[in-house]
Amino acid sequence: MTKLEAIKGKVNDAEEFARKIWLAGLGAYGKSIDEVQGRYEKLNAEANKVFDDLVSKGEQLEGEAKGKIKEKTNIEARVAEVRSKLGLDKQSNDEKIAELSAKIDALTAAVAKLAADK
Structure with missing residues (x-):
């Protein structure tokens, strides 16, 4: 080689x-x-x-x-x-107050009439 x-x-x-x-x-x-x-x-x-x-x-x-x-x-x-x-769902608070006020006025008038009749 x-x-x-x-x-x-x-x-x-x-x-x-x-x-x-x-x-x-x-x-x-x-x-x-x-x-x-x-x-x-x-x-x-x-x-x-x-x-x-x-x-x-x-x-x-x-x-x-x-x-x-x-x-x-x-x-x-x-x-x-x-x-x-x-009946709690039908009226708003304002409507309930107005209704109660009207009832109070009617009761007051009725009491006054009864008192006057005596």
């Missing part, structure tokens, strides 16, 4: 080693891409699960709220019915 062949061999070895370094870097890049892709898919699946859980909880709370609103509406309807039966 001549000196030139020895140099060519070392250059070929160096090129092969440089190629292996390049391939190792490329492999590391590919592996990191695969790992990131796997983590992304796992994170995405977990995010979807969390979202679905939140939707489920929201549906549950919505149902409970609708039930409470319906219950409150029923209670308000019952209160309105009782107020109606007692």
Whole structure:
């Protein structure tokens, strides 16, 4: 083997080693891409699960709220019915005062008439 062949061999070895370094870097890049892709898919699946859980909880709370609103509406309807039966929903305070004043005036006039008749 001549000196030139020895140099060519070392250059070929160096090129092969440089190629292996390049391939190792490329492999590391590919592996990191695969790992990131796997983590992304796992994170995405977990995010979807969390979202679905939140939707489920929201549906549950919505149902409970609708039930409470319906219950409150029923209670308000019952209160309105009782107020109606007692005559409390027909007049405003001013109308009630005017009505009571008229009754007092009528009673005062009746008492005065009775007193005058004696």
